Amino acid sequence: MPGRYQFSLPERPQRDGWFRLGSIDVTTTALLVILNVASMFWYAIDRISQLNLVFVGQLVREGDLWRIVTWPLYAEPTIFTAITLVFFWFVGHQIEDRVGRKRYTILIAAMVVVPAVLVTLLQLDPDKGVDGLNLLALALLVVYALDNPSATAWFGVPIWVFAAVYVGLMILQYIGNNMYEALVMGIAVIVMALGGARQYGMLDDLGFIPRVGSGGSGSASAPKRAKPSRSAKQKGGDVVAGPWAPPAPQHSAIEELELNQLLDKISAGGIDSLSRTEKARLNELSKKLRGR
Secondary structure: OOOOOOOOOOOOOOOOOOEEEOOEEEOHHHHHHHHHHHHHHHHHHOHHHHHHHOOOHHHHHOOOOOHHHHHHHOOOOOHHHHHHHHHHHHHHHHHHHHHOHHHHHHHHHHHHHHHHHHHHHHOOOOOOOOOOHHHHHHHHHHHHHHHOOOOEOHHHOEHHHHHHHHHHHHHHHHHHOOOHHHHHHHHHHHHHHHHHHHHOOOOOOOOOOOOOOOOOOOOOOOOOOOOOOOOOEEOOEEOOOOOOOOOOOOOOHHHHHHHHHHHHHHHHHOHHHOOHHHHHHHHHHHHHHOOO
């Protein structure tokens, strides 16, 4: 039969991007990946001038203030850089979809600027520079792993194990190469990522990280659900349940949990904290639970 064995790819998820570039929703994550790809071409054209993107504390103190912002955009055209971009695309979008594009952008900006300013003020011995997007990817991996402790990757190994190994290797490498400026920078980026994600409703298990404006600790309380009315009277009298009555809406425990998570997020940051995809999912679940 014609078309019986047709193959179709799964539909590409719609994201809450700032704008569209062809069929791509350009989110903050996507924009950083695109800029890093452009940076690799810059490397091939003029490697020397591209080094102006790299963060070096001493050069910042001498007046190269732009390096505080541009260091995640330095990318060398290597297979490791390509793997990092794919990895950052996945992990970055997981968190951006969770907290919303505006909050995610603020989080990324804090992860970039605050550690760079801190390291500049500490006046550590200069080294050959700080890793670019790879450092942000590592910090986001730590956030994702701690927010999803039961998530697994290859061979069923928990993702938090990969994150721990990754962080451990970074520390050993920086210490072995006497790159203490990069070491402090890396730790500061991870700390900023954890603190910021906690403020945006993630990392509920990390109670030792305070949440500003929520009593200092704990997660935001879920909004109160409206209780169903006990009055079921109509003009013809009481409504009597029976086989002729429409069936109660069926929903799974997973859908109920998903709805509660979306409501908790609204409680913590308002309806604008939801991405476009999350708003559509909330509307879909609400209609299903009402039996429409």
